[in-house]
Amino acid sequence: DGGITQSPKYLFRKEGQNVTLSCEQNLNHDAMYWYRQDPGQGLRLIYYSQIVNDFQKGDIAEGYSVSREKKESFPLTVTSAQKNPTAFYLCASSGQRSAEDGNTIYFGEGSWLTVV
Amino acid sequence: SQQGEEDPQALSIQEGENATMNCSYKTSINNLQWYRQNSGRGLVHLILIRSNEREKHSGRLRVTLDTSKKSSSLLITASRAADTASYFCAPKNSGGSNYKLTFGKGTLLTVNP
Numbered sequence: 277d278g279g280i281t282q283s284p285k286y287l288f289r290k291e292g293q294n295v296t297l298s299c300e301q302n303l304n305h306d307a308m309y310w311y312r313q314d315p316g317q318g319l320r321l322i323y324y325s326q327i328v329n330d331f332q333k334g335d336i337a338e339g340y341s342v343s344r345e346k347k348e349s350f351p352l353t354v355t356s357a358q359k360n361p362t363a364f365y366l367c368a369s370s371g372q373r374s375a376e377d378g379n380t381i382y383f384g385e386g387s388w389l390t391v392v
Numbered sequence: 393s394q395q396g397e398e399d400p401q402a403l404s405i406q407e408g409e410n411a412t413m414n415c416s417y418k419t420s421i422n423n424l425q426w427y428r429q430n431s432g433r434g435l436v437h438l439i440l441i442r443s444n445e446r447e448k449h450s451g452r453l454r455v456t457l458d459t460s461k462k463s464s465s466l467l468i469t470a471s472r473a474a475d476t477a478s479y480f481c482a483p484k485n486s487g488g489s490n491y492k493l494t495f496g497k498g499t500l501l502t503v504n505p
Contacts, residue, residue, distance in 0.1 A: 280434075311495070318395075318480070318497035319435075335494075366434055379484060380425065381493055383434030 279303065282367050282384035288392045289354065289361060297352045297387045299367035308350035309368040309381070312336060319366065325350055354389060362391050394418055395494045396464075396481035404502040411468040413499040415481030422484045424457060424464050429478045429498070438466075438479075443486070471503045 280301045289295045301308065307326050311319040321334030325344040339358025344350055350369075354361045367384040396415045405411050415424065423442045427435040441448045441457045441464065448455045454467040464483075468475055478498040 309492075316497075319495040321492070321494055324492055334492075364432075368434075379423075379493065380437045380440065381427075381435075381482075382437070385434045386432070388432075 280367055280369055280382055280384035282365075282387050284387060285385070286388045286390075288390050290392060292356045294353055294355050295389065297354070297365055297367070297389070299350045299352065299384060301348050301350075301367075301369045301382075303369055303371065303382060304347070305369035305371045305382070306347070307370045308344065309370075310334075310340070310342065310350070310352045311366040311368065313364045313366060313386075315364075322352065322365075361389055364388055394421075394483055394485055395496050396424070396483045397496050398479065398481055398499045400499060401497065402500045402502070404504065405471060407471060407473055407503055407505050409471055409503075411471050411475070411501055411503070413466050413479055413501065415464045415466070415483070415496075417462050417464075417481075417483040419462075420486045421459070422486045424455075424484065425482045425493070426453075426455060426464075426466050427480045427482065427495070429480065431477070435480065435495075468501075471501075473503050473505045475501060476503045477501060 283298045309324040310322040323342045325331035341353045365387045368381045370381045396417045399414045425440045426438045429435045439450045441455045452469045457464045480495045480498040482493040
């Protein structure tokens with residue numbers, strides 16, 4: 277089945293550690309995104325990539341890094357510089373804009389990151 | 393990109409009742425999308441309405457768009473317990489990035505059996 281796979285579902289990070297969240301899509305989408313969601317809050321955009329080997333900062337990029345070496349993969353690293361990383365992280369993708377699609381975004385099931 | 397603002401923040405109804413939630417935005421749009429998020433899950437696309445459309449239906453969902461008031465509403469008819477979720481709107485700007493969408497805090501809908 278086509279979709280977006282995030283792993284792991286649950287991750288614990290010790291203070292000072294970097295951790296990487298995986299995101300893979302088999303939808304052949306050009307664009308991929310990372311969002312952060314805090315409990316009871318909306319989504320905030322961390323990074324997005326419109327094409328392989330290119331990415332842009334979103335609204336809250338500090339303390340995060342990404343790479344886009346392959347079309348289907350967009351891993352997110354939460355670095356030790358991110359002081360409050362405990363949150364729910366959502367990866368998403370979208371295809372070429374079309375009259376019918378209108379830039380619909382497809383989401384993965386999310387990853388919970390907790391600092392211990 | 394711009395962020396939609398959903399209202400109310402929370403809504404609690406009985407099964408079988410209709411649920412209406414609203415979305416306001418600030419600048420002209422190309423289209424507006426509604427998404428649903430079940431607790432602890434990813435968002436799922438529900439429906440898209442284009443700027444030249446005023447109303448759209450999909451099953452028990454009805455979306456309206458008033459570009460003069462810069463607002464949209466999502467109506468869920470004959471609600472079910474399974475409709476319990478958060479609902480988000482995402483307005484897509486007329487210009488700017490073809491890809492980026494941002495999301496507000498959503499409306500948390502609780503449907504009581």
